[in-house]
Amino acid sequence: MTNVSRPPPRDRSGFKIAIICVLKAEFDAVEGLFDQFWEPDHNYGKAEKDPIVYRTGRIGAHDVVLVFLPGKGNIHSANVASSLRSSFNSIRLCLVVGTCGGSPLTVEDEQEIILGDVIISAGVVYADFGQEFCDELVMDDNLQHSLGRPNLEIRAFLNKLSSMRSNSQLRSDTLAYLSQLLQKKNYETYQYPGADKDKLYEKTYRHQHHIPTQCSICSKIADLRDPVCNHSRALTCDELLCDDNMLVRRKRLHDGDVMSNNSQLHIVEPLIHLGLVASSDQTVRSAILRQKLFNEKGVIAFEMEGAGVWDTFPTIVIKGVCNYADSHKTRGWQKYASATAAACLKALLRQW
Numbered sequence: 001m002t003n004v005s006r007p008p009p010r011d012r013s014g015f016k017i018a019i020i021c022v023l024k025a026e027f028d029a030v031e032g033l034f035d036q037f038w039e040p041d042h043n044y045g046k047a048e049k050d051p052i053v054y055r056t057g058r059i060g061a062h063d064v065v066l067v068f069l070p071g072k073g074n075i076h077s078a079n080v081a082s083s084l085r086s087s088f089n090s091i092r093l094c095l096v097v098g099t100c101g102g103s104p105l106t107v108e109d110e111q112e113i114i115l116g117d118v119i120i121s122a123g124v125v126y127a128d129f130g131q132e133f134c135d136e137l138v139m140d141d142n143l144q145h146s147l148g149r150p151n152l153e154i155r156a157f158l159n160k161l162s163s164m165r166s167n168s169q170l171r172s173d174t175l176a177y178l179s180q181l182l183q184k185k186n187y188e189t190y191q192y193p194g195a196d197k198d199k200l201y202e203k204t205y206r207h208q209h210h211i212p213t214q215c216s217i218c219s220k221i222a223d224l225r226d227p228v229c230n231h232s233r234a235l236t237c238d239e240l241l242c243d244d245n246m247l248v249r250r251k252r253l254h255d256g257d258v259m260s261n262n263s264q265l266h267i268v269e270p271l272i273h274l275g276l277v278a279s280s281d282q283t284v285r286s287a288i289l290r291q292k293l294f295n296e297k298g299v300i301a302f303e304m305e306g307a308g309v310w311d312t313f314p315t316i317v318i319k320g321v322c323n324y325a326d327s328h329k330t331r332g333w334q335k336y337a338s339a340t341a342a343a344c345l346k347a348l349l350r351q352w
Helices: 024-031 074-087 152-161 164-182 251-255 287-297 306-310 334-351
Strands: 017-021 054-059 062-068 093-102 118-126 258-262 265-268 272-279 299-303 315-323
Touching: 017 024, 017 074, 024 062, 024 093, 024 334, 054 334, 062 074, 074 093, 074 306, 093 306, 093 334, 118 152, 118 299, 118 306, 118 334, 152 164, 152 315, 152 334, 164 272, 164 334, 272 287, 272 306, 272 315, 287 299, 299 315, 306 315, 315 334
Parallel strands: 017 062, 017 093, 093 315, 118 272, 272 299
Antiparallel strands: 054 062, 093 299, 118 315, 258 265
């Protein structure tokens, strides 16, 4: 894990790896783990009429180009991927890095997934959920498009990562890079929010006003298909008095290993899971839908950019879990989950 200076590529054809982020927090986290930046000393330019701004540099042994999407969703990521292809036509791996909603469990061994864990895509499906219904989503009859298997090189690489030795190394390196990032200046707001802030509610327990006199709409709710008020979406669980008696006990949060590299760093160790990722153009805020896709399709992560890149580049999605894809969604974990994803990205590139 030594940081040795090396010369930059001669031109754009020297870049083989692209990284795409959609949120500023995600972009900044990845940028924080660059080992060298090639700008402003080296201006690689871009194709004519390409509107995208690129950041170039080195992560470990790899020269990379980093892209900040202009907005959320697969349309934006598809457009950016097309522009990226025109300017950097030697890219052979695109990494979509950032945050996602997560299932509370993995598929094969039902291992707990907690906030801050990282999901690496073993496959991506495009999910067209149809219309939004209250704070639930009405899904069409099936998941629209399975986007085909990753290419042979990526499949072989993912198989390697799933081996005991490689996975142990990936986990160890991720922890080291996370520690490095969280101790950097200007990353104070990326710290671990605390195990007490990691709250998974029973899937039928909704994010709404729970005192009848507080809201005339929420007070009329009789079943899961009745709407909650729009105002409740903007309020926190504390403000709505969501009942902690409805929380699901997470063994890892109470009994799990705690990493403490120094007096400044005290976090529940994030784990890395390989699994199926659903990519859609809508944010999933429904525990019922989340559970349905987990049970029927084996989906463990929900995001909005991977499918847009898939047809243009060989793609791996790397996302830190910042919520449980339910109506209790909060932004409080966004920066920390961005940091764990960025750390995992760097650890993954060390083995690529």
